Amino acid sequence: MFEKLQRLGKAFMIPIAVLPIAGIMLGVGAAFTNPLMVETYGLTKILGQGTFLYYVLTVMSNLGSAVFNNLPLIFAVGIAGGLALQEKGAAALSAAISFIVMHTVISVILGFQGYTPETTSVDYFMSQGLSALEATKQSNVFGYELGIFTVKIGVLGGIIVGVIVSILTNRYYDKKLPDSLSFFSGVRFVPIISVLTVALVGAIIPFIWPTVHLGISTFSEFFGRTGGIGMFFYGSLMRLLNIFGLHHAIYPLFWYTPLGGELEVAGKLIQGGQNIFFAQLADPNTVRFSAEATKYFTGGFLPMMFGLPAAALAMYRVADDKNKKAVGSLLFSAALTSFLTGITEPIEFTFLFVAPVLYGIHAVLEGLSYAILYVLDVAVGVTFSRGIIDFTLFGLLQGNAKTNYIWILILGIPTALIYYYVFKILIVKLDLKTPGRGDSEEVKLYTRKDTLLKEVDVSKVIEALGGKENLEEVDACITRLRVTVSDVSKVADSDVWTKELKAKGVFKKGNGVQIVYGALAEILKNEINKQL
Known part of the structure; x- marks a missing residue:
């Protein structure tokens, strides 16, 4: 099983190679085209709609979004090609076709069940007597993939397709059929068997996934009611679910619905943690931001800005000397993406499958970060994620009196040291095959x-x-x-x-x-x- 996880980790490195630059483009573009940010800092003439920089940043944001919005497909193709021992190109193409087929089948069955974009909207569910929170939970189960109405299974769907197709490719790439069907023998049989198998999986998902998704959402409700302990479990669970993109089943409920709190701002009742923060940001009478509202995202600043970059340094330091030059560029770009934009996938996937114990520790440390910053009453907001850009805009520039941001800087160095030494010691003691170590397969060092x-x-x-x-x-x-x-x-x-x-x-x-x-x-x- 460990061997298979390592091979899966290698396969993940193929799509991961494009994530750092996409993350930087998305993070920078999204942050500096946010209308409220532009208005708050009086940058309309420089960054407002119609300006040259606005167009450039919008293009950057959309380019980055194109990658992250299609991560499930990218991982399906990358994993299938990476795990296939033969005919990698056929495996990748079969995965792309199978991914589309799976979501098409899901969409058709949802239609049979009476689920359409119209009957799964928040307004529709509220018209059926559900509260705003319950309506949001129900609606959040459904979404789009490549323009296909489907369920929000996220990256997990891509991983499922990629693994299935790679197994079928390795088994049937040299399959011989009867003479009458000989044209479909060998590599041509791979997309056929892949599509049929994945279509069957797609037919099952609509009957299972909504229950799983709603179960995750319902379970998460206790987080907001249990103080620091709840924040610890919230932060840890969010990080674990992030592996498969399933954190989308939780955080919108806290960011945009009454589950994330209610507060009267400028005479209006605002619901949802992020909605409250931005309402307070726009209110000139705000003396201090609500830590009760921001507790669902502020905790991510410590691991994203300090922890994971330090972990990247630890992985670089324990890499074999002959591999350090090659592995350094990979880890540096991933660490920079995390620090700058708060997008963590590039660095997390470098060690997730080759050293899952490190990811488990990372999840625990992130949970502690959420709990500690909540107890210390830190209230720094976010637009997209928790990197230095958002920290500067919604922490430093807002002042410590409003945000209590100083604790993020005070705890940043200890967080970095903990990540660095925990990662370094465990990698060496357990001989974990992180990039550039021993038989680690993530970095190719040859060109001649x-x-x-x-x-x-x-x-x-x-x-x-x-x-x-x-x-x-x-x-x-x-x-x-x-x-x-x-x-x-x-x-x-x-x-x-x-x-x-x-x-x-x-x-x-x-x-x-x-x-x-x-x-x-x-x-x-x-x-x-x-x-x-």
């Missing part, structure tokens, strides 16, 4: 394919492995060629590998063989699979 292949004769490598007929599966990580053979006794001895085939070492266990080739491992894998 032709030059490297001159060092080793691929045909001789196959011969040393017992010949083509002895090979069952050929894979590789960043340093090792990983092969499953039918008969391990046919594999050449260590001397052949180290003296004749220029390997650094060879390890055998059961029917598994690992040959250490450094940067050449991945290239050898591809060349061997071509010959097979």
Whole structure:
């Protein structure tokens, strides 16, 4: 299972590569085109509608949104291609088609059940006698994916599709059909079996997911009633649900409905934590922002601005020396995205599946951050997420008297130190394969394919492995060629590998063989699979 999680972590790195720049564009663009922010700071002439910067920032925001709004599809394609051992292109295409088919099937069945965009709106549910909160909970189950009306299953849907398609690709990429259907044999069979299988999954989801989604929403209601303890569980659960994008089942209820509190501002009754904050921001008579309203998002500033960047530094410091240059650029961009915009997916997915224990600790630390900042009466608002941009706009520039932001700065360094040393110690003690360590597969360090292949004769490598007929599966990580053979006794001895085939070492266990080739491992894998 751990091996499979590591492979899944490697597959996640493919789509993750595009997230840092998309996150920065989205965070910067969204923050500086927010109408209330522009009006509050008197920047209408510079950033208001119709200005050159407004157009530029709007384009940036939309480009970033295009990536994050389609993360489920991106992960479906990336995971399928990443986990497929053969015919990766066919797997990726099959995943894209299957993802669309799954949500189309869900949409059709929702229609059979009487659910349409009109009958799932908040106004419709309220017209049926539900309260504003209950109507929002019901409506929040449904949404759109690629323009298709469906249920909000989020990234989890993409992961499900990606994993299913990769399994089917590995099993059926060489499937032989009867002569009358021979055209559909082999790789052409992959999209067929994928679509049929995922369509069946799509037919089941509408009967299960609404109950799961509503269960999560209902369970979350106790958070606001239990003070600091509730905030701890809120912060931790939000971080755990964020893995699959399921945090969307919770936070809107606190940001935009009476569940997040009610407060009279400038003579109007405002409901929802973020709504209250922005109403107070617009009210010149506001002396202090309500910490009761902001408690559902302020807690994220410590881990996003200080904790995760420190964790990235820890992962860089424990990476193998030969890999640090390559892994440094990945971790730096992910850390910068978290610090600048508060978008954490790029850095979290670098260790989520290769070292899930670290993610669990991260969730606990985030829960503590929510609890502590709530107890200390900190009230810093957010537009999109909790990076330095929002902290500056809605903390620093508002003044400590209004926000009590000073505690975020005071606790920032201790938070960074805790993340740094906890991550560093656990990675070393547990030998966790974070980027750049040992067999970690997340960072590719080579570019000179032709030059490297001159060092080793691929045909001789196959011969040393017992010949083509002895090979069952050929894979590789960043340093090792990983092969499953039918008969391990046919594999050449260590001397052949180290003296004749220029390997650094060879390890055998059961029917598994690992040959250490450094940067050449991945290239050898591809060349061997071509010959097979």
